[in-house]
Amino acid sequence: xxxxxxxxxxxxxxxxxxxxxxxxxxxxxxxxxxxxxxxxxxxxxxxxxxxxxxxxxxxxxxxxxxxxxxxxxxxxxxxxxxxxxxxxxxxxxxxxxxxxxxxxxxxxxxxxxxxxxxxxxxxxxxxxxxxxxxxxxxxxxxxxxxxxxxxxxxxxxxxxxxxxxxxxxxxxxxxxxxxxxxxxxxxxxxxxxxxxxxxxxxxxxxxxxxxxxxxxxxxxxxxxxxxxxxxxxxxxxxxxxxxxxxxxxxxxxxxxxxxxxxxxxxxxxxxxxxxxxxxxxxxxxxxxxxxxxxxxxxxxxxxxxxxxxxxxxxxxxxxxxxxxxxxxxxxxxxxxxxxxxxxxxxxxxxxxxxxxxxxxxxxxxxxxxxxxxxxxxxxxxxxxxxxxxxxxxxxxxxxxxxxxxxxxxxxxxxxxxxxxxxxxxxxxxxxxxxxxxxxxxxxxxxxxxxxxxxxxxxxxxxxxxxxxxxxxxxxxxxxxxxxxxxxxxxxxxxxxxxxxxxxxxxxxxxxxxxxxxxxxxxxxxxxxxxxxxxxxxxxxxxxxxxxxxxxxxxxxxxxxxxxxxxxxxxxxxxxxxxxxxxxxxxxxxxxxxxxxxxxxxxxxxxxxxxxxxxxxxxxxxxxxxxxxxx
Amino acid sequence: xxxxxxxxxxxxxxxxxxxxxxxxxxxxxxxxxxxxxxxxxxxxxxxxxxxxxxxxxxxxxxxxxxxxxxxxxxxxxxxxxxxxxxxxxxxxxxxxxxxxxxxxxxxxxxxxxxxxxxxxxxxxxxxxxxxxxxxxxxxxxxxxxxxxxxxxxxxxxxxxxxxxxxxxxxxxxxxxxxxxxxxxxxxxxxxxxxxxxxxxxxxxxxxxxxxxxxxxxxxxxxxxxxxxxxxxxxxxxxxxxxxxxxxxxxxxxxxxxxxxxxxxxxxxxxxxxxxxxxxxxxxx
Numbered sequence: 001x002x003x004x005x006x007x008x009x010x011x012x013x014x015x016x017x018x019x020x021x022x023x024x025x026x027x028x029x030x031x032x033x034x035x036x037x038x039x040x041x042x043x044x045x046x047x048x049x050x051x052x053x054x055x056x057x058x059x060x061x062x063x064x065x066x067x068x069x070x071x072x073x074x075x076x077x078x079x080x081x082x083x084x085x086x087x088x089x090x091x092x093x094x095x096x097x098x099x100x101x102x103x104x105x106x107x108x109x110x111x112x113x114x115x116x117x118x119x120x121x122x123x124x125x126x127x128x129x130x131x132x133x134x135x136x137x138x139x140x141x142x143x144x145x146x147x148x149x150x151x152x153x154x155x156x157x158x159x160x161x162x163x164x165x166x167x168x169x170x171x172x173x174x175x176x177x178x179x180x181x182x183x184x185x186x187x188x189x190x191x192x193x194x195x196x197x198x199x200x201x202x203x204x205x206x207x208x209x210x211x212x213x214x215x216x217x218x219x220x221x222x223x224x225x226x227x228x229x230x231x232x233x234x235x236x237x238x239x240x241x242x243x244x245x246x247x248x249x250x251x252x253x254x255x256x257x258x259x260x261x262x263x264x265x266x267x268x269x270x271x272x273x274x275x276x277x278x279x280x281x282x283x284x285x286x287x288x289x290x291x292x293x294x295x296x297x298x299x300x301x302x303x304x305x306x307x308x309x310x311x312x313x314x315x316x317x318x319x320x321x322x323x324x325x326x327x328x329x330x331x332x333x334x335x336x337x338x339x340x341x342x343x344x345x346x347x348x349x350x351x352x353x354x355x356x357x358x359x360x361x362x363x364x365x366x367x368x369x370x371x372x373x374x375x376x377x378x379x380x381x382x383x384x385x386x387x388x389x390x391x392x393x394x395x396x397x398x399x400x401x402x403x404x405x406x407x408x409x410x411x412x413x414x415x416x417x418x419x420x421x422x423x424x425x426x427x428x429x430x431x432x433x434x435x436x437x438x439x440x441x442x443x444x445x446x447x448x449x450x451x452x453x454x455x456x457x458x459x460x461x462x463x464x465x466x467x468x469x470x471x472x473x474x475x476x477x478x479x480x481x482x483x484x485x486x487x488x489x490x491x492x493x494x495x496x497x498x499x500x501x502x503x504x505x506x507x508x509x510x511x512x513x514x515x516x517x518x519x520x521x522x523x524x525x526x527x528x529x530x531x532x533x534x535x536x537x538x539x540x541x542x543x544x545x546x547x548x549x550x551x552x553x554x555x556x557x558x559x560x561x562x563x564x565x566x567x568x569x570x571x572x573x574x575x576x577x578x579x580x581x582x583x584x585x586x587x588x589x590x591x592x593x594x595x596x597x598x599x600x601x602x603x604x605x606x607x608x609x610x611x612x613x614x615x616x617x618x619x620x621x622x623x624x625x626x627x628x629x630x
Numbered sequence: 631x632x633x634x635x636x637x638x639x640x641x642x643x644x645x646x647x648x649x650x651x652x653x654x655x656x657x658x659x660x661x662x663x664x665x666x667x668x669x670x671x672x673x674x675x676x677x678x679x680x681x682x683x684x685x686x687x688x689x690x691x692x693x694x695x696x697x698x699x700x701x702x703x704x705x706x707x708x709x710x711x712x713x714x715x716x717x718x719x720x721x722x723x724x725x726x727x728x729x730x731x732x733x734x735x736x737x738x739x740x741x742x743x744x745x746x747x748x749x750x751x752x753x754x755x756x757x758x759x760x761x762x763x764x765x766x767x768x769x770x771x772x773x774x775x776x777x778x779x780x781x782x783x784x785x786x787x788x789x790x791x792x793x794x795x796x797x798x799x800x801x802x803x804x805x806x807x808x809x810x811x812x813x814x815x816x817x818x819x820x821x822x823x824x825x826x827x828x829x830x831x832x833x834x835x836x837x838x839x840x841x842x843x844x845x846x847x848x849x850x851x852x853x854x855x856x857x858x859x860x861x862x863x864x865x866x867x868x869x870x871x872x873x874x875x876x877x878x879x880x881x882x883x884x885x886x887x888x889x890x891x892x893x894x895x896x897x898x899x900x901x902x903x904x905x906x907x908x909x910x911x912x913x914x
Contacts, residue, residue, distance in 0.1 A: 394885070400899040401885050401892060413905040414898045419801055425649060425890050432646055438665055445650075445658040452697050576667050580639055598642055598890075605893060608900035615907055620900070627892075 023377035025385040026205075028393060029255035030613055033624045035204070205257060206246035206362050206376050219244065219366070226378075228364065229371035232267070239267065239276060239367040241292055246362040246376070249284035250333060253613060255621035256392070258332035258385050259362055260343075260375045263304070266325050267369035274322035276367035278303040278310075279331050281340060281360035292365035299363060300353050302331065302342050309342070309352045319349050330383045333360055336392060336618045346382040389622065396619050397627065428598050435596035437473035437583050469590060472496050473583060480579050486515045493582065499589040500582070507585060509539050510578050513551060520554055528555065643668070644676070645889045651682045652888035654690040654811060659683070681822045682815055689811050696807050699737075701730040704810070715817060722813050724763045724770050728777055729806045731755060735780050749781065812886050 026032030208225025266275035280293035280301035293301025294310025304323040330343035433442035519528035612620035650659035
């Protein structure tokens with residue numbers, strides 16, 4: 001044990017962050033999908049860096065056209081800000097500044113100022129140092145010291161759960177003016193952590209063997225907890241059994257867990273091809289483990305000496321596949337099929353045990369002279385576990401997608417049959433268009449459906465165009481998107497839905513910003529200035545000021561319409577975004593649901609699956625959002 | 631699947647567009663894409679929707695023709711654009727021919743033509759086109775026989791048994807339309823260089839199969855194993871596999887469908903399942 005402690009101490013001095021990537025097969029389960037979301041959250045920037053961002057933003061460096069501010073004092077100011085910040089917390093700033101530098105670099109396309117580049121280099125150096133350190137870390141997969149570090153981060157890590165959906169667009173938008181997004185700067189930082197930085201106590205699955213169960217010194221465990229070794233026999237003639245389990249249990253909602261061991265050495269007096277090693281699982285409720293896997297109640301094992309598999313202290317059956325030196329044995333539990341299966345050298349041996357419905361913990365038994373190496377998912381498995389899980393998922397998906405309610409299923413609460421689905425789907429789509437106020441699209445859709453209903457089809461689906469507000473909403477959309485007549489939009493909304501702007505000031509602001517841009521577009525500088533001043537007076541709170549500053553900077557351009565910034569700000573999708581916000585706000589103000597039926601269906605599905613999952617329904621364990629395009 | 635996730639507008643737009651393109655609603659999908667500012671050549675589109683869009687006009691044309699009863703036109707169109715499809719997909723070809731036969735019978739019902747000639751026409755058609763497909767496959771034969779009994783009811787539809795009625799009415803036609811649509815999509819995806827289809831297959835067993843082929847031992851051992859231990863399961867599987875191979879719709883394997891329809895199916899399944907569970911809980 002003293003060796004072990006030395007090892008730990010030595011390690012704890014080295015590095016502080018552990019990296020782990022969730023094995024790809026786990027990402028195909030509900031559990032893995034959730035886990036990734038939970039873990040794939042970066043350290044949110046603290047208040048200091050937020051202030052920094054604000055400062056930089058006001059100065060124009062974070063903004064879209066820093067060039068206009070370039071003068072010596074500006075550069076000095078920027079350097080001061082960075083230097084000050086770096087001293088304060090060197091590690092964090094260098095992480096954050098990477099993203100900031102991206103902004104700076106891309107901004108530089110529009111000006112040739114080299115002084116700015118100097119600052120960049122300075123920081124890039126800093127980042128590289130940081131990266132090197134991280135690389136070193138990868139060797140220390142499970143670092144004891146990480147426990148300490150994690151304490152700091154725990155509080156922060158859960159805050160950003162909801163981001164991440166929009167990764168793709170955000171990346172595209174990185175240098176686009178995200179005018180109306182207050183969290184703009186937070187989002188930049190979210191993309192800087194492609195590799196999960198988590199610590200082992202946050203990772204809820206087995207990652208290593210526990211040091212010792214019965215405190216026997218003869219069982220040696222490597223620092224990373226993956227290699228086990230029992231010293232060869234010396235005095236006594238009887239081989240002793242040594243058993244250990246992993247650090248974490250596998251709960252049923254994990255869905256599937258798989259690990260592999262490689263036999264590194266075997267007892268001398270064993271013949272080639274077999275060994276005194278047994279691996280498997282034990283119910284995690286059992287704390288007192290004394291015997292080899294499978295040789296006591298609640299434990300399951302596969303023994304290398306004769307290839308037999310044992311459960312609850314009785315031989316279940318015999319795989320007739322011994323294993324020995326150099327073999328790689330895999331052991332998996334599939335809670336969806338409630339079974340435990342084994343593999344040997346990447347070959348599937350089959351199901352060993354059924355009716356597994358309690359949480360388990362990996363367990364291994366060795367005798368003198370044996371040693372093994374374990375892979376809990378840190379490395380690629382020799383068995384094609386991804387293929388296995390795809391196969392299992394397919395079975396479940398078939399159950400869902402090829403299932404059709406029979407005629408006599410009276411007890412079924414949801415009696416929809418396959419032949420109803422096209423009609424339901426079309427209705428959902430129609431109502432979605434209605435919801436968005438896409439009146440023309442809805443009509444086109446209706447026509448296309450009618451064209452396909454060759455004969456006198458009974459189920460003619462009529463558009464609910466008697467909704468008064470649909471017409472108004474459609475008009476608003478037209479003025480907004482087609483005519484770009486924002487005054488008219490504001491007027492219409494005020495007249496018909498007076499509550500909307502009172503409760504959603506930011507939408508009014510967004511619209512007025514577009515008016516301002518329109519003046520610029522038409523080169524009506526004086527009107528723009530006048531209107532801008534009104535804007536400043538009307539929207540004087542801090543959240544609007546920054547955006548206004550950016551807007552005004554457009555005036556500095558000789559030909560603002562040709563600046564890439566302008567094009568981005570005025571892009572069509574910006575208007576579409578405003579339209580959607582406005583539409584939702586109007587529906588809300590009318591007391592109508594702001595959710596479309598489609599959205600409700602998705603939410604309902606998620607809820608149902610959540611219920612199923614919580615009740616440990618076996619089928620739902622292996623389904624992910626992605627499987628259904630959500 | 632968790633609840634906490636925000637369902638944003640983009641996700642739903644994507645689902646809707648996926649559905650429209652999948653089902654071949656050409657005008658609607660184009661108009662909708664324009665409304666939400668998505669370009670069909672643009673990067674925002676997922677590969678499936680992009681590839682599917684390339685054949686949208688073709689699929690729409692086929693669907694319209696088929697639903698309007700111009701089956702021969704459908705066959706012509708398919709032979710023109712996708713000559714391999716009917717040759718390689720016996721199941722699909724059979725279903726289309728069967729539909730053709732049904733349409734012929736229907737057409738006669740509505741006219742007052744010479745009955746004898748009509749029956750001869752039908753038999754001629756069945757002989758020349760369908761027989762060689764049917765001999766190899768007993769299941770096809772059954773279906774053909776069933777279809778031929780339609781002739782018995784040619785003048786009094788109301789007496790028709792339910793099974794025949796389904797064949798005669800909209801449902802069968804819709805099924806065939808769906809089948810053609812999916813077959814074309816599968817083919818298009820396969821032709822697309824982007825390797826999309828590998829991804830699709832990944833989801834659907836193929837990947838694992840490859841590994842099985844690589845490691846023949848594995849397959850053997852699996853079978854050995856199953857034979858020993860899970861006799862019941864094995865029996866069920868055998869029954870399934872025991873059916874005529876051609877008859878099993880190869881599309882089942884791909885589980886290809888629009889996201890929206892998948893979601894509706896998921897809803898039906900999950901709701902019933904939750905309900906079943908509640909009953910079980912109450913009993914406890």
